Amino acid sequence: MKYMGSKARLSKELAPIINKIIKDKNISIYIEPFVGGANMIEHIRCETKIGSDNNEYLIQMWKMLQQGWIPPEEISKELYMKIRDNKNEFDKEIVSIAGFCSTYNAKWFGGYAGKVKTKTGLQRDYYKESIRNIVKQLNRLKDVEFLNADYTSFSEYKNALIYCDPPYEGTTQYGTSKAFHHERFWDWVRSMSKNNIVLVSEYNAPEDFNCIFEKSLTTTLDKNSRKKGFEKLFLHESKKPI
Ligand SMILES: C[S@@+](CC[C@H](N)C(=O)[O-])C[C@H]1O[C@@H](n2cnc3c(N)ncnc32)[C@H](O)[C@@H]1O
Numbered sequence: 669m670k671y672m673g674s675k676a677r678l679s680k681e682l683a684p685i686i687n688k689i690i691k692d693k694n695i696s697i698y699i700e701p702f703v704g705g706a707n708m709i710e711h712i713r714c715e716t717k718i719g720s721d722n723n724e725y726l727i728q729m730w731k732m733l734q735q736g737w738i739p740p741e742e743i744s745k746e747l748y749m750k751i752r753d754n755k756n757e758f759d760k761e762i763v764s765i766a767g768f769c770s771t772y773n774a775k776w777f778g779g780y781a782g783k784v785k786t787k788t789g790l791q792r793d794y795y796k797e798s799i800r801n802i803v804k805q806l807n808r809l810k811d812v813e814f815l816n817a818d819y820t821s822f823s824e825y826k827n828a829l830i831y832c833d834p835p836y837e838g839t840t841q842y843g844t845s846k847a848f849h850h851e852r853f854w855d856w857v858r859s860m861s862k863n864n865i866v867l868v869s870e871y872n873a874p875e876d877f878n879c880i881f882e883k884s885l886t887t888t889l890d891k892n893s894r895k896k897g898f899e900k901l902f903l904h905e906s907k908k909p910i
Contacts, residue, residue: 669802670774672707675833675869677885678899682869685881685901689910690714690829697828701819704792705774708831710808720815720822721778723769727816728760733806734814737761739799742865743770747778754776769798787845797817820856833869861904868902875878880910 675682686708690698690805696715703719704726721727733739743751743766751758758766764819768774772781772794781794815821822830835848855876860866868877881901904908 669705669707669767669805671707671768672774672776673833673836674705674707674774676705676707678883679708679711680867680883682901683708685709685910686715686829686831686867687713693829693865695829695865697825697829699822699825699828699830700833701817701822702833702835703706703814703829704833705768706805708833710805710813712831712863714829718815718822719812719813721807722816722818723764724816725760725764727765727814730809730812730814732761733802733810734809739765739802739856743795745782748780753830765799769802770795807835810886815855819853823856823860825860828864830864831864831869832857832866836871838871853880858904861906865907865910866904870900870902871897873902874899876897876905878905878909 698714699718709719771778784795879900
């Protein structure tokens with residue numbers, strides 16, 4: 669799914685690292701507490717896979733799609749605005765589809781994108797492209813248990829592999845979860861690392877974390893600006909290098 673901060677481009681390299689750890693260490697539970705567009709979990713092989721996010725609309729959309737729900741063919745600009753301004757009057761899956769799929773760069777209600785003519789004269793339909801993208805993914809998400817929860821709800825788990833892709837520090841915030849508390853998050857990772865293997869994607873981490881993978885990637889921030897950053901994968905120093 670097209671998603672802000674999507675790991676689609678990195679999954680080719682990160683998923684094999686995660687899958688190897690799961691296999692080598694005989695791990696049976698994989699948890700992704702910031703599952704978003706599910707662009708990583710679709711490539712993970714594990715007995716139990718939990719994909720969770722605190723965006724209730726998004727999770728309801730994944731659950732409904734798993735049950736065979738078919739998104740509408742089109743969302744007009746009028747409908748988009750009506751949904752945006754009256755979320756409680758619509759089913760959550762429709763709110764999610766409007767909020768993510770009819771907007772530019774999948775930014776939550778970040779402006780109606782609809783159909784546009786590109787500089788080369790090509791007609792693009794952002795909504796249809798986005799829906800096609802999701803439908804293609806569904807086959808690989810059949811075995812995922814989707815949950816709507818805050819990341820801290822997984823504190824009781826042991827012997828799991830937990831892959832975290834939180835909102836990055838200093839980047840655009842997610843419409844549904846403003847003011848992410850980064851220090852509190854890293855403390856949680858420290859504590860969870862005692863009984864689990866916790867891997868974190870970020871640009872930077874506190875000093876007691878080791879970077880076990882990095883790759884330079886260009887990120888589109890909005891229509892006009894792009895930024896180059898080093899995508900990294902971190903593991904707490906208390907864990908043996910993998
Ligand atoms: C970087 S995105 C994940 C992208 C995903 N890995 C992908 O490839 O599509 C971060 C996600 O964290 C979610 N989020 C933000 N704060 C959260 C919290 N406190 N608990 C759980 N999820 C949260 C956002 O809704 C967003 O979907």
